[in-house]
Amino acid sequence: MKRFSLLLFLGALLSQPVLWASTNISQDPNEEVAVEEVDSVAVDSLAVADEVAMEPMSEAEAEEAAPAGFTQELKKRFIEGGPGFMGIVLLCLILGLAIAIERIIFLNLSTTNTAKLTASVEDALKSGGVEAAKDVCRNTSGPVASIFYQGLDRSSEGIENAEKAVVAYGGVQMGQLEKNVSWISLFIALAPMLGFMGTVIGMIQAFDKIEAAGDMQPSLVAGGIKVALLTTVFGLIVAIILQIFYNYIVAKIDGIVNDMEDASITLMDMLVANTK
Numbered sequence: 001m002k003r004f005s006l007l008l009f010l011g012a013l014l015s016q017p018v019l020w021a022s023t024n025i026s027q028d029p030n031e032e033v034a035v036e037e038v039d040s041v042a043v044d045s046l047a048v049a050d051e052v053a054m055e056p057m058s059e060a061e062a063e064e065a066a067p068a069g070f071t072q073e074l075k076k077r078f079i080e081g082g083p084g085f086m087g088i089v090l091l092c093l094i095l096g097l098a099i100a101i102e103r104i105i106f107l108n109l110s111t112t113n114t115a116k117l118t119a120s121v122e123d124a125l126k127s128g129g130v131e132a133a134k135d136v137c138r139n140t141s142g143p144v145a146s147i148f149y150q151g152l153d154r155s156s157e158g159i160e161n162a163e164k165a166v167v168a169y170g171g172v173q174m175g176q177l178e179k180n181v182s183w184i185s186l187f188i189a190l191a192p193m194l195g196f197m198g199t200v201i202g203m204i205q206a207f208d209k210i211e212a213a214g215d216m217q218p219s220l221v222a223g224g225i226k227v228a229l230l231t232t233v234f235g236l237i238v239a240i241i242l243q244i245f246y247n248y249i250v251a252k253i254d255g256i257v258n259d260m261e262d263a264s265i266t267l268m269d270m271l272v273a274n275t276k
Contacts, residue, residue: 085198085231089191093238096187099180100245107177107252112142114259118266121148125274130155143173143256144263151267155274162271166264173260177253184249188242195235202228 117140124132130152137149147166154165206225 085194085201086234089194089231089234089238092187092191092194093241096184096191096238096242097245099183100242100249103179103181103184103249104245104252107249107256110142110177110256111252112140112144112259114144114263117145117148118263118270121152121267122270125270130274143170143177144260146173147260147264148267151264151271155271159268159271159275163268166267170260170264174253174257177256181246181249181253184242184246188239188246191238191242192232192235195232198231198235199228202226202231 117136120136120140121133124136134149134152137145137152147170150169151162151166154162202225206228
């Protein structure tokens, strides 16, 4: 009996590892299935994310996502400034630029090589006389050639009359060079003044809203203040642009006038020498 009970005890001990191994083996497939399910869900989520990322955005979404360019931002701010004063400021810019471009073209066409013209007139006086010199002036454009022609045309009446003709016609040529330049200076002064007027009106509207609401809230005054500042900025921009063109035109006129004065003195010397 003791041997039999001992054998039963040993058999029970030996059967326990086998049971533990069988239970572990039976649980492994379930765990593998669970792991496979988790992996499949993760792969599916990654695929969906890739598909969403690869989908093309619409034009509206692309425009919102893309950074605004300079022209788009300028257009947006111009519209936010209001059509009233912003339109008048834009008109000042257009008219000022039109006059400035016309003056620049006229002044460039009026610029001549004074040294070359003076040498040609002097050679013509020595070789062919006054008439030959007048022909040279007729074939040359610019205010300097016109002054030379007037002086040569009056040279037969004496040096004093020729000098008076040169001075008088020089004043006429200066008036033509400075034609419409005062309008540019007007637009330079008018553009920032209109901007400041828009600023004042915007601030008045902001305070009207505060008075109507009876409370000081940033949302009430933000719109009016923004409009006020935008009108000021655009007015200053217009004035700066036109000021650059204006200074260039004034410098160009001064250079041509200096050439006219030097050429007039040289012409008088040539007439005196030709008379002797």
